[in-house]
Every structure is written in structure tokens, then in C-alpha cells.
Amino acid sequence: MAQSSVLTPGTITAEEMKASMTHLQGELLAKYGDAQRPRISTGLHQVVEFWRPEEDGDITVFEGFVRSNFAGDQPSIDTLFHRFQRLLEQLDGHMHEITREFRNQQDLDLGPVRSYDEVFGGYDPAAHVLDDFFQNKLAFTVLLNFPLTTLEERINEGPKWTRRQWAETRLAQRFAKRVPADVNLAIAHAAAESAHYIAGYNIWMHHLVDDQGQRFFPPKMRLLSHWNLRDEIKADYADQQSGLVKQRTIQQVMERIITQTIPQLVVDNPHVDWNPWSNEVKQAAANDAPAPAPANLKVTSAPEPSTRYAMLLKTYRAARLADPYSPTAPSLIDRRFDEDREIPEERLQAVLEQVVSSPLVPQVAQLIQSRLGRPLEPFDIWYSGFRPGSKYTEAQLDEIVAKKYPNAEAYRADIPNLLKKLGFAPDRAQYIANHIIVDPARGSGHAMGAEMRSEKAHLRTRIEKTGMNYKGYNVAVHEMGHNVEQTLSLNDVDHTLLQGVPNTAFTEALAFVFQGQDMALLGLAQPDAQTEALKTLNDFWGTYEIGGVALVDMAVWHWMYDHPEATAEELRAATIDIAKDKWNRFYAPVFGKKDVVLLAVYSHMIDSFLYLPDYPIGHLIAFQIEEQVKKTGSIGPEFERLAKMGRITPDLWMEHATGKPVGAEALLTATEEALKQLGNRP
Numbered sequence: 278m279a280q281s282s283v284l285t286p287g288t289i290t291a292e293e294m295k296a297s298m299t300h301l302q303g304e305l306l307a308k309y310g311d312a313q314r315p316r317i318s319t320g321l322h323q324v325v326e327f328w329r330p331e332e333d334g335d336i337t338v339f340e341g342f343v344r345s346n347f348a349g350d351q352p353s354i355d356t357l358f359h360r361f362q363r364l365l366e367q368l369d370g371h372m373h374e375i376t377r378e379f380r381n382q383q384d385l386d387l388g389p390v391r392s393y394d395e396v397f398g399g400y401d402p403a404a405h406v407l408d409d410f411f412q413n414k415l416a417f418t419v420l421l422n423f424p425l426t427t428l429e430e431r432i433n434e435g436p437k438w439t440r441r442q443w444a445e446t447r448l449a450q451r452f453a454k455r456v457p458a459d460v461n462l463a464i465a466h467a468a469a470e471s472a473h474y475i476a477g478y479n480i481w482m483h484h485l486v487d488d489q490g491q492r493f494f495p496p497k498m499r500l501l502s503h504w505n506l507r508d509e510i511k512a513d514y515a516d517q518q519s520g521l522v523k524q525r526t527i528q529q530v531m532e533r534i535i536t537q538t539i540p541q542l543v544v545d546n547p548h549v550d551w552n553p554w555s556n557e558v559k560q561a562a563a564n565d566a567p568a569p570a571p572a573n574l575k576v577t578s579a580p581e582p583s584t585r586y587a588m589l590l591k592t593y594r595a596a597r598l599a600d601p602y603s604p605t606a607p608s609l610i611d612r613r614f615d616e617d618r619e620i621p622e623e624r625l626q627a628v629l630e631q632v633v634s635s636p637l638v639p640q641v642a643q644l645i646q647s648r649l650g651r652p653l654e655p656f657d658i659w660y661s662g663f664r665p666g667s668k669y670t671e672a673q674l675d676e677i678v679a680k681k682y683p684n685a686e687a688y689r690a691d692i693p694n695l696l697k698k699l700g701f702a703p704d705r706a707q708y709i710a711n712h713i714i715v716d717p718a719r720g721s722g723h724a725m726g727a728e729m730r731s732e733k734a735h736l737r738t739r740i741e742k743t744g745m746n747y748k749g750y751n752v753a754v755h756e757m758g759h760n761v762e763q764t765l766s767l768n769d770v771d772h773t774l775l776q777g778v779p780n781t782a783f784t785e786a787l788a789f790v791f792q793g794q795d796m797a798l799l800g801l802a803q804p805d806a807q808t809e810a811l812k813t814l815n816d817f818w819g820t821y822e823i824g825g826v827a828l829v830d831m832a833v834w835h836w837m838y839d840h841p842e843a844t845a846e847e848l849r850a851a852t853i854d855i856a857k858d859k860w861n862r863f864y865a866p867v868f869g870k871k872d873v874v875l876l877a878v879y880s881h882m883i884d885s886f887l888y889l890p891d892y893p894i895g896h897l898i899a900f901q902i903e904e905q906v907k908k909t910g911s912i913g914p915e916f917e918r919l920a921k922m923g924r925i926t927p928d929l930w931m932e933h934a935t936g937k938p939v940g941a942e943a944l945l946t947a948t949e950e951a952l953k954q955l956g957n958r959p
């Protein structure tokens with residue numbers, strides 16, 4: 278390698294760059310005319326914004342690039358647009374094809390998974406594509422010719438854009454960030470470290486004791502925080518004898534995790550007993566450990582030293598490193614709301630507050646209270662008693678399903694028929710079915726769409742040796758909904774750059790529309806109005822709970838951005854304050870108890886980079902879409918209309934779909950109806 282080159286790259290001054298832009302602007306204007314003025318100006322600024330002289334080249338390279346890649350008339354713009362659209366579809370499609378093949382041994386029921394299968398499964402062939410596209414300057418070609426947009430522009434101008442303008446917007450957006458590899462690596466490290474911390478955070482339940490030394494949980498029960506702890510609270514509603522004491526104990530454990538007063542020693546440790554009320558720790562008096570206690574076990578009740586918040590801080594500090602490289606969304610909060618969700622944070626906040634402060638909350642709470650026969654306690658935010666029973670036993674359903682679908686092929690062959698029952702025209706049902714391949718899954722099942730039109734969607738479904746069971750069938754119907762959406766939103770959308778739906782909440786909502794028809798598709802009676810009403814109340818209460826959790830997550834990220842130098846200890850104190858504040862505003866009036874911290878227990882808050890708001894958005898969108906489909910009476914044609922709108926903003930999509938933007942109205946109206954149905958009208 279040469280010691281130094283003749284040209285010393287990376288030495289362009291800002292003045293030189295500016296001077297170069299000015300004369301390029303003049304040159305291009307003279308060549309293409311005044312009509313191209315705004316495009317020339319925008320394009321040049323966008324290229325300069327991302328150009329790194331030390332990597333991308335000096336002034337001569339920059340000017341040469343601009344001269345040969347600016348498309349100055351409509352035919353050239355058209356050619357450029359169509360070429361990128363076609364080739365990016367090929368790139369995405371084939372990359373996805375490789376990923377799918379590499380994961381097959383892990384995903385499908387194909388026998389043992391070897392160590393190298395896991396490496397194949399974890400490999401992402403597209404990981405360096407974005408870097409490559411800046412390196413070979415294809416990214417700059419897009420940035421020179423198509424404008425980047427802010428969410429505000431997409432929301433305000435988007436309704437007036439043509440479909441082609443939307444496709445161009447999505448094309449430019451692919452290159453809206455140029456995050457250096459070392460920054461991406463730092464983010465991945467922080468994500469992995471915090472995920473590892475969360476994945477090991479188990480509580481050995483048999484070792485929770487009360488003041489009398491009583492144990493209420495069975496031996497060997499090891500629950501992961503927060504998911505398993507929360508699900509145990511839900512399950513304990515069925516335990517007439519000691520359900521309540523178990524629920525209260527779990528709440529106490531959760532609060533100690535949040536406040537970090539939990540003794541460090543009791544985390545994932547079956548060798549000590551812990552009284553979460555007094556916080557006393559002792560050598561375990563009961564043995565259910567898989568291995569003997571370490572000889573040097575030193576029993577102490579020293580608290581966990583705010584590690585939970587140190588982990589969260591690490592994710593924040595890593596995420597912040599990307600800020601300077603993301604000009605149209607310069608914070609993690611912006612990237613989550615403006616890019617991933619495309620719903621402005623302020624608007625979502627208002628919608629969530631509308632749900633959690635709805636006058637329907639106390640009415641539903643009253644109903645829960647009367648069903649429980651006692652005043653509500655804070656853990657009742659996870660009340661699960663609205664889930665109605667089925668007319669059929671699981672065994673009856675298993676038998677019906679196994680007879681109908683003894684193998685994957687039987688289900689595949691029935692897809693056109695199932696789609697016809699859902700109201701799709703016969704030719705459309707056949708067309709869609711031709712785009713779906715059914716594979717036997719190793720796990721419970723999933724849907725894997727294609728990313729290019731020459732590929733097919735894959736429906737992965739679980740088949741037991743005795744045939745499909747009801748659970749597997751129920752999942753298969755849900756996944757088939759995904760596959761139908763994936764097929765239509767790829768093959769029938771006008772521009773492949775608009776392939777898909779606005780975000781995951783939409784594809785989930787569409788899949789739930791299918792799943793809700795599973796009994797009818799078997800020729801059995803659909804759930805009655807009473808059952809539907811219970812399901813609605815269950816969803817409403819779940820949205821009330823997760824809405825508060827999301828509001829805490831959002832406030833904590835704002836606090837971190839406002840206090841960039843904070844310590845873990847300070848973040849702990851702030852999180853507790855925020856959780857109490859949300860509780861006192863939206864939950865205390867219903868539960869009659871103040872200063873509860875439970876809303877901060879979710880593990881996603883620690884390792885998932887502001888992910889929690891996705892859950893309540895999902896509930897709201899699901900309701901809007903389900904109501905819309907119900908209104909039209911026939912699923913098929915409406916489903917086709919919705920799935921073909923593609924990846925525009927959520928509000929615009931929802932307005933085309935239902936006449937209204939994303940919001941809480943559908944959920945609140947349905948809840949009101951459900952309360953009436955159950956005769957609880959005040």
C-alpha cells in the first residue's frame with residue numbers, strides 16, 4: 278500500500294464545497310432550464326449533506342458525479358425511477374430469498390439443527406447493502422434526484438401527491454440516513470447486552486416466602502420478568518384458594534425490580550429464599566435447584582445497584598450516536614415516531630391519553646370489581662377474566678381439525694375454498710392461493726412474505742403426527758391472513774416501491790380479521806354477541822393498561838434526551854417519578870391508590886429502544902380495520918381494496934380505508950356497545 282497518494286483526500290473546505298455547488302447550480306440551470314431549479318438545489322444540498330470527502334472523493338469527483346448523474350428532464354427521470362424500482366425489487370427479493378433459505382433448517386420441521394445451521398440462520402446478506410450503495414454512489418444518485426421528506430411534509434403534502442410521488446418519496450427515504458458501521462456496531466452491542474440482561478432476569482417462585490415462611494408457588498417454577506410474572510398474575514385469577522396472595526406477592530416483586538430494592542442475590546437464584554415484603558434473604562430452606570449451591574454462597578440482601586437503569590442508559594447513549602447521521606429524524610424518538618411508525622408523537626400521546634382518561638374506564642373497572650367481588654388492586658391492570666369460554670372443548674375441535682387437515686398438503690389444497698368462504702371471488706381466490714406455499718413449521722407457525730413478484734409467500738404451519746390440531750389451525754388462519762395481505766400488497770400494488778402496509782400493526786390487524794373467522798371456516802357457529810362483547814372489553818382493558826406503559830416509555834426517553842449526562846441512579850429516580858405521575862393521573866382515580874410504580878415493569882423498556890407504543894397503536898388500528906371490514910359485510914373485496922394501498926402514511930391509509938385517521942374512536946365506540954350488550958349501562 279502506498280504511503281501517501283498524490284491527491285490528499287478529505288481536505289475539502291466548506292468554502293470550496295459551497296463554491297463548487299454554486300457553479301454546478303449555474304451549469305445545470307443553463308443546461309436544463311429554470312423549471313429544474315428546485316430539483317437542482319435540493320439534489321445538490323442532499324448530496325453535500327451526506328458526502329464524506331475522505332471516502333467519497335474530492336471536488337473533482339464530486340463535480341463529475343453530479344454532472345453525469347443529474348436527470349434534468351422527465352424522460353431521464355422516468356428511466357432512473359423505473360430502473361431503481363425494478364433493480365431494488367430484485368435486490369430485496371433475492372436477499373430475502375437467501376435469508377429464507379438460510380433459515381429453513383431452523384424454521385421448518387426438517388430434523389436436527391446443527392451449530393452451523395444457527396450461523397446460517399443468523400446471517401444477514403443485506404447487512405452491508407446500505408454502506409455499499411453509498412460507496413458505489415447509487416445512494417447519491419437517488420439523493421441527487423429525489424427529495425428527502427420530513428414526516429410533517431409527508432402528512433401535510435402527502436394527501437396531494439400522486440402514487441408515483443409516493444413511490445419516489447419511499448425511494449429517497451431508503452437513503453435518508455448514512456450511519457457509520459462503527460455506530461451501528463455500538464448500537465447492536467448495547468442492544469445485545471441489554472437483551473442478555475433481560476433474558477437472564479428470572480425469579481425462582483418457590484423461594485418467595487411470607488412473614489410466616491409460607492411458600493405459595495410450586496417448586497421449580499422459574500419466571501422471566503416481566504412476561505412470565507405478568508402472565509402468572511393473569512393465570513392466578515383462576516386459583517380460588519391462593520390466587521390473591523400470589524398476585525399480591527408478584528406485584529411486590531415487580532415493584533422491587535422497578536425500584537431496584539430487589540436484593541441482587543435473588544435474581545435467577547434458587548439457592549436463597551426471599552421475603553419480598555421484609556426484603557430478608559436467607560439460605561434456601563427448600564431445594565428445587567437443578568445444581569447444588571456454590572460452596573462460597575454469601576447470603577446478603579444488598580440491592581441490585583441500578584443495573585436495570587445502567588442497561589437502559591447504555592441503549593440511549595448508543596442510539597444517540599446515530600443522531601448526527603440522520604438529518605431528517607435527528608433523535609431516536611424522531612426515528613421511532615417519524616420513520617418507523619410515521620405517526621407524530623404528540624398526536625399519539627393525545628390519542629393514548631384519550632383512552633386512559635376515557636369515562637369508559639371507571640365503568641369497565643366497576644364491572645371487573647363486581648365480577649371479582651372485591652375492590653380493585655393495582656395488579657388488576659392485568660385482569661384476564663373477560664376471556665369467554667368456547668362452546669366446544671379443545672379436544673372436540675382438535676378432532677374436527679385433524680380430520681379435515683391430516684397434513685400440510687390438505688390445508689394448502691383447501692386455501693382457495695377458504696378464501697371463497699371469506700368472500701373472495703373464485704378467480705381471485707385461485708390467484709392468491711397460487712402465490713402461497715405451505716411448509717410444515719418447527720415452531721407454532723409464521724408467515725413469510727416474498728419481496729419480489731417472481732417469488733411466493735410462505736405459510737409455515739404446525740402439523741402434528743396425528744394431523745393439524747385446533748391451535749395450529751387457528752394460527753394457520755392468522756398467518757394465511759398475513760400471506761394474503763403480503764401477496765396483494767406486493768403483486769397488486771401499482772409501484773413495488775410502495776409494497777406492504779404502513780407498519781406492522783396494519784398487517785397484524787388484517788391477519789386478525791382472518792383469525793376471527795376460524796370457527797366459521799370450519800362450518801361451526803361463530804361466537805355470539807355476548808362473547809364478542811367480552812372480547813372487546815378484554816381488548817379495551819388491555820389497551821388501557823399498555824397505553825399507560827407506553828406513555829411511561831415515551832416520557833423516560835424524553836427525560837434521557839433532556840439529561841444526556843445522567844447517571845443510572847438519577848435515571849432510576851426519574852423513571853420512578855414518571856411511572857408514579859402517569860399512575861396518579863390516569864390509574865389512581867380508578868384504583869383508589871396513589872404512587873404505584875407498576876407501569877415501569879416492562880422489560881422492553883430496558884432493551885427495546887422505545888418499542889412499547891407499538892402495542893397500543895396495534896390495538897387501535899386492529900379495531901378500526903375490523904370495524905371497517907364488518908361494516909362492508911364481505912371480507913374478500915374489502916380486504917383486497919385495503920391491501921393494495923401500500924406503504925403510505927398510517928393516517929392516509931386509514932383515511933382511504935375508513936374515512937378517518939388512526940385514532941381511538943372505533944375502540945371506544947365498540948367498548949360502549951359492549952357495555953350495553955352486557956347490561957352494564959349506567
Ligand SMILES: [Zn+2]
Nearest residue numbers: 755759785788
Ligand atoms: Zn401475526
